[in-house]
Amino acid sequence: MLAVQSPFARKLGAFVALSDTELSALDRLYGRRKVFPAGRDIVHQGQSAQSAYILASGWVCSYKIQTSGSRQIVDFQIPGDFLGLRSVLFRTADHNIEPITQVEASEVPAKDLFETFSTMPRLATAVLWAASRDEAMVVEHLVGIGRRDAKERMAHFLLELGARLKLVGLGSATGFACPLTQYLLADAMGLSAVHVNRVLRELREDDLLTFQHGQVTIHDLDGLVLLADFDKTYLDHDGPLLR
Amino acid sequence: MLAVQSPFARKLGAFVALSDTELSALDRLYGRRKVFPAGRDIVHQGQSAQSAYILASGWVCSYKIQTSGSRQIVDFQIPGDFLGLRSVLFRTADHNIEPITQVEASEVPAKDLFETFSTMPRLATAVLWAASRDEAMVVEHLVGIGRRDAKERMAHFLLELGARLKLVGLGSATGFACPLTQYLLADAMGLSAVHVNRVLRELREDDLLTFQHGQVTIHDLDGLVLLADFDKTYLDHDGPLLR
DNA sequence: CGAAACCGCTGATCTGCCTCAGTGCGGCAG
């Protein structure tokens, strides 16, 4: 085992126990580091995509725009997450990716990705695994928008975000730093920004959590879990699943 | 190339050009055929899953139940679709799978799946591909629930379903047979059954489509596409993506 | 063959969230 690992290797390592050869193959993928400023899209809907990205630092969101102009944020990505895997597989992007903060990411050309998959099937499995976890999150998100009211939805979303950040060492049980504006939250949760504001106020008045000045502080974890019907098993597991 | 292919092999073949060795490996996976009656769940939330399934005939839905009792249908599966891949990867199911009609499906034990993936990386890529297409559908579904009103949502859903069925030879441009009840539609679209009924009536009164007696008939395809802001590129492509 | 269950369908009423139309504050460019 190598001593220092990227967040990405750490995440994959949680799925599949990785050999040194596999780890150094990952490091090779991880080489081409780039910096993106906040606000300018990295990938556009419909654009043909030759590369995927691995997020090293900063936050991004993936979203879709309808011709009517309204947008739906599908997911936020945090360090260690894989970006645009689906776009690479389909050779064209079906969604946009926008950096919320300044972002560092490694570019992974499609060719390198496929070569690595062919020569190291276990890595392919690991990536499939990571992609499945992301899909599980999208599914949870779908359930949230379809069947939870605004307050439950917000609570669930922030709990999930907290759990994800904790996994990569960017949060604790009591809270986390969060660069999302109420407008971004609204686009993610299928609400209006006005209503997001009211819901956050309600959560504050109920002494459940505070979201102010880019900081989420959790006051009553049990209360939130109860309200949101939150079950973190889909994010968590104990040790590598494939040895 | 083998002359006769299962719907599943046909679907994967659309993603990756498959050799005879790979096709016969698929046939081996496809062997263990089982029949399930309508209504009794094949997989339960939280249950540990040792097998995935490949749907040969009939319709199923995957859904999640909240402790409050309300349910959200995440997706419907039709012949050729893969069931429970994520459940196998995580070793426990995070959702339920219920047959809507009587169903024939091939059981694929996790062990066989992993072995096939290790020895035939191209098959792993193909499955990753198919899984990505399914995720793209879930994403589109998410956008629908978050940002489309009931009528647009219904139109989009039925257009998508029609396109999928056409791909496996179970529908035409003018319509398709559809065993879904209005209650199932409601649970899928995050609406009440009452409202589903009204929306279907509106679509009928607008001469866009008719959904009666288990049959969807499309009267005005262009009108529907316009209303739903439907873009089928995420379902379609020309020829295998990997040769 | 009657009862129960399911499904499609409808009118009336209620409500969660949207839209509109603002105010106030902090950061930043000129």
Add this chain to the structure above:
DNA sequence: CTGCCGCACTGAGGCAGATCAGCGGTTTCG
């Protein structure tokens, strides 16, 4: 220092879709 812009925040009013309550037809089953 001033004016602008983005963001958090608020009240008033409106509407899409939920909920409640009920009818009629068809299938299933004791």
